[in-house]
Amino acid sequence: MTSPLSLIISAFAPTPDARRTLTPQLRSDAGDSDLILIDLGRGKARLGGSALAQVYGQVGDAAPDMLVAAHLRTFFETVQKLSREGRIVAYHDRSDGGLLVTLCEMMFAGHVGVTLDVDELCYEHIRNDVEEGGKDEPEIPAGTYSSRIFGVLFNEELGAVLQVRRGDTPAVMQAFFDAGMRSEFHVIGTLNGDDSLRILRNGTEAFHESRVELQRAWAETTSQMQKLRDNPECAQQEFDRILDAADPGLQVHVTFDISDNIAAPYINSGVRPAMAILREQGVNGQVEMAAAFDRAGFEAVDVHMSDIIAGRVSLTDFKGLVACGGFSYGDVLGAGEGWAKSILFNARARDEFEGFFQRRDSFALGVCNGCQMMSNLHTIIPGAENWPHFVRNKSEQFEARFVTVEVPKNPSLFLNGMAGSRLPVVVAHGEGYAEFATPDAQHNALVALRYVDHRGQPAQTYPLNPNGSPGGITGLTTPDGRFTIMMPHPERVFRAVQHSWHPDGWGEDGPWLRMFLNARKWVG
Numbered sequence: 001m002t003s004p005l006s007l008i009i010s011a012f013a014p015t016p017d018a019r020r021t022l023t024p025q026l027r028s029d030a031g032d033s034d035l036i037l038i039d040l041g042r043g044k045a046r047l048g049g050s051a052l053a054q055v056y057g058q059v060g061d062a063a064p065d066m067l068v069a070a071h072l073r074t075f076f077e078t079v080q081k082l083s084r085e086g087r088i089v090a091y092h093d094r095s096d097g098g099l100l101v102t103l104c105e106m107m108f109a110g111h112v113g114v115t116l117d118v119d120e121l122c123y124e125h126i127r128n129d130v131e132e133g134g135k136d137e138p139e140i141p142a143g144t145y146s147s148r149i150f151g152v153l154f155n156e157e158l159g160a161v162l163q164v165r166r167g168d169t170p171a172v173m174q175a176f177f178d179a180g181m182r183s184e185f186h187v188i189g190t191l192n193g194d195d196s197l198r199i200l201r202n203g204t205e206a207f208h209e210s211r212v213e214l215q216r217a218w219a220e221t222t223s224q225m226q227k228l229r230d231n232p233e234c235a236q237q238e239f240d241r242i243l244d245a246a247d248p249g250l251q252v253h254v255t256f257d258i259s260d261n262i263a264a265p266y267i268n269s270g271v272r273p274a275m276a277i278l279r280e281q282g283v284n285g286q287v288e289m290a291a292a293f294d295r296a297g298f299e300a301v302d303v304h305m306s307d308i309i310a311g312r313v314s315l316t317d318f319k320g321l322v323a324c325g326g327f328s329y330g331d332v333l334g335a336g337e338g339w340a341k342s343i344l345f346n347a348r349a350r351d352e353f354e355g356f357f358q359r360r361d362s363f364a365l366g367v368c369n370g371c372q373m374m375s376n377l378h379t380i381i382p383g384a385e386n387w388p389h390f391v392r393n394k395s396e397q398f399e400a401r402f403v404t405v406e407v408p409k410n411p412s413l414f415l416n417g418m419a420g421s422r423l424p425v426v427v428a429h430g431e432g433y434a435e436f437a438t439p440d441a442q443h444n445a446l447v448a449l450r451y452v453d454h455r456g457q458p459a460q461t462y463p464l465n466p467n468g469s470p471g472g473i474t475g476l477t478t479p480d481g482r483f484t485i486m487m488p489h490p491e492r493v494f495r496a497v498q499h500s501w502h503p504d505g506w507g508e509d510g511p512w513l514r515m516f517l518n519a520r521k522w523v524g
Helices: 052-057 070-084 100-110 118-131 143-146 147-155 166-178 213-231 232-243 264-268 286-295 305-309 337-344 349-359 370-375 439-444 514-524
Strands: 032-041 090-093 113-117 160-163 186-194 196-199 202-212 274-278 297-305 320-323 363-367 390-391 400-406 424-431 433-435 446-451 471-476 485-486
Touching: 032 113, 032 166, 070 160, 070 166, 090 100, 100 113, 100 147, 100 160, 100 196, 100 213, 118 147, 118 186, 118 196, 160 166, 166 186, 196 213, 202 213, 213 232, 232 320, 232 471, 264 514, 274 286, 286 297, 286 514, 297 305, 305 337, 305 349, 305 446, 320 370, 337 349, 337 370, 363 370, 363 514, 370 390, 370 485
Parallel strands: 113 196, 274 297, 274 320, 320 363, 363 485
Antiparallel strands: 032 160, 032 186, 090 160, 113 186, 196 202, 390 433, 400 424, 400 446, 446 471, 471 485
């Protein structure tokens, strides 16, 4: 194997509070705000090795550098201080492609427009060159900026762009000044209301393009590669989504009180029903699942399939079981099928599971790989005859995404009181396409979850429907509601802090905790 000579360094550090994480999402709901560039290159704007140089088939001359490493530490500490004070709304390091790409990526994340004024940065670039040449402060004719704008917009010197509420700008500026970073601090622009990038030079508009067109240009190379690697129809659907300039983005609609601990009386009793956290070779989601059921008042017990097959553990000792997500047998025997067959073709295991499912006081949940496994046990699960078989995603790829699902009215004990809610959730699977045996089976199946778009309609296109399932179906249950399967991972987002995005104001618990509390309440 041949590769370029390169050094890759991975580093890890503790995060005291993940809720203080900064993201590149520009916030139009933050009121009047300023965009601030912290330029650790201090106006040098070196283009060697930059994306701009590559576009023109060049290597360039001087490359970006950090002459005083202490400045980077000072910058980091100042940003951390301002973050703790809540003064930074959005943050993005100066990325490949330079300042222009950085601002575009922030616009894409927030679906907002930006107006950028480059005069001060162009002046700083010229002044830096003059100082290096040993000359006095220059007098800069009005037209001189045009020769510097490419260096300003496309250099990849270290630095970052911050969005700051205008009322906080003086305090942020003073913090950097106090840290000795006066020449690195530049107010460069603000948000605009026309969803476009406007670049001003000498008071006139030098560039104006819509956010949609810029995002399509930014995504086109990836889309073309995706069409060659994945299902080209799905790739085109994802690319065409950018055309929807009015896309409201991820939305949350909760029909119940997240803070209401409905299982509190049962949890406070001190009785913790035994819950089998079931896994097989290759399964990896058992820790998060155990944590969710533990939070809801169960005693989570690690149960490996080998324990059941060997007779060391009996399911008669458990009120409930959950088949966890992961890759049983590396999925080489089919998604969850190898796991299911280790039950169906083993007399002891089949008797254990069949007896468990036949009890009237038992319940079970299957998530992701566990969903696939339980769908293959439909012949021994009462009421599961219409469940589908889960096969390869329509995209032909493993999908790991943060998507929105709706809870339709259904009898699942896990989803009691949640009907009508539209909630963000994690998916991570390669084989989640719900393939029904017959049209009647699909019609009669009791749908527990379905993917929806950002306007709350059943998602028919990729990637809002990441596996292509008909009608966005991604969760099912039985008529008595005791057995539920789903491809998404609610156990990965039962705490609010686990969400990569959630509405402001959420406390400790996320809405998916209600699923596990419902189970505890059902047990009584």
